[in-house]
Amino acid sequence: MTEKRKTRDADATKLRIMQAAKKEFAKHGLGGARVDEIAERAKANKRMIYHYFGSKEKLFKAVLEAAYLDIRNAEQKLDLESMPAEQALEHLVRFTWDYYLKHPEFITLVNSENLHRARHLKKSEVIAVASRKFVAMMQSLLDRGVKEGVFRPGIDATQLNITIAAIGYYYLTNRFTGTIVFERDLMTPEALKERLAFNLDTIMRLVRADTL
CATH class of the missing domain: 1.10.357.10 (Tetracycline Repressor, domain 2)
Incomplete structure (x- = not known):
């Protein structure tokens, strides 16, 4: 996989995570939001969320x-x-x-x-x-x-x-x-x-x- 393709895929994954997180945080707030639910919505895994954002707080x-x-x-x-x-x-x-x-x-x-x-x-x-x-x-x-x-x-x-x-x-x-x-x-x-x-x-x- 080329470096350009990797960057494009990473950007797309981060965007999906952000969109999923926005819905989850808007519905449940920071305290009630679940990383598992964000991962499922984003069609990503929790490891990727922590890799890109570090923590639920930072997300x-x-x-x-x-x-x-x-x-x-x-x-x-x-x-x-x-x-x-x-x-x-x-x-x-x-x-x-x-x-x-x-x-x-x-x-x-x-x-x-x-x-x-x-x-x-x-x-x-x-x-x-x-x-x-x-x-x-x-x-x-x-x-x-x-x-x-x-x-x-x-x-x-x-x-x-x-x-x-x-x-x-x-x-x-x-x-x-x-x-x-x-x-x-x-x-x-x-x-x-x-x-x-x-x-x-x-x-x-x-x-x-x-x-x-």
């Missing part, structure tokens, strides 16, 4: 990093710089909401990491770099909005990002209890459309210059 860290990088990379590809500031921010809010809906495993992985007090993210330089890049992009968008006269000055980019994430994240992580407490199905197409409209209105009212 979880790799999956978590990949999950964060996926959303950060997707945000960078939105081409927000080419849009007027208001349109760009609305586009970002819509994207965040849609991403959470299409990637529920991202939310459950983040929940799991919070249970462990972010001990894996603390060791991740790649996440720190990607997050700084995103905050810088958000700050650039806000500064552009101020210059265009549509956003009020002094808005903290990190705080705004937290708010955009929170109004979607909370709704979806609490959809089951919320359905009981508020006596309405929070996940019908109409309810999701109504929620997105509310999110957009909330964020735009928060940043607009005419709200001063």
